[in-house]
Amino acid sequence: MIKLTVNGQEHTVDVAADTPLLWVLRENLGLTGTKFGCGIAQCGACTVHMNGSPLRACVTPVAAAAGASITTIEGIGNQQDGLHPVQEAWIAGQVPQCGYCQSGQIMSAVALLNKNPNPSDDEINSAMAGNICRCGMYSRIREAIKTVASGAVVRHFDPRAEAAKEVTHG
CATH class of the missing domain: 1.10.150.120 ([2Fe-2S]-binding domain)
Known part of the structure; x- marks a missing residue:
């Protein structure tokens, strides 16, 4: 059993210590935002943060993440809580x-x-x-x-919000 802290939540997973962190995130924890691209740490699609530093989850054994703070794309911002x-x-x-x-x-x-x-x-x-x-x-x-x-404030176009404005104003 390996204990992980991912996006501020503690998890215990029953996997081999050499299982790539990427697969634990995707398959065991259901965090599919982190992608598999190459499997050899060359493309960056699997980048997550460990204790604030970027690392390639496809080549990082899950045991190396035990006791560390892991942040995935789901942990930096989302539609419900607000985007980063x-x-x-x-x-x-x-x-x-x-x-x-x-x-x-x-x-x-x-x-x-x-x-x-x-x-x-x-x-x-x-x-x-x-x-x-x-x-x-x-x-x-x-x-x-x-x-x-x-430091520029960025607002993106939200088609749902714009459609709602058209219905109420138009």
């Missing part, structure tokens, strides 16, 4: 295309901004280098990070 500023900037900057890499990209961006609230382009490029976006949204990713770093 990086998530808001992603939406406003139209970063998502296929969306597959987004959780890893966002987790890396959040870690960067927590460590360095005003990164240069070179620092952004360095921090994000391990995250592959097959849609090629790198310039939008950089701009979204710079938007958050600037």
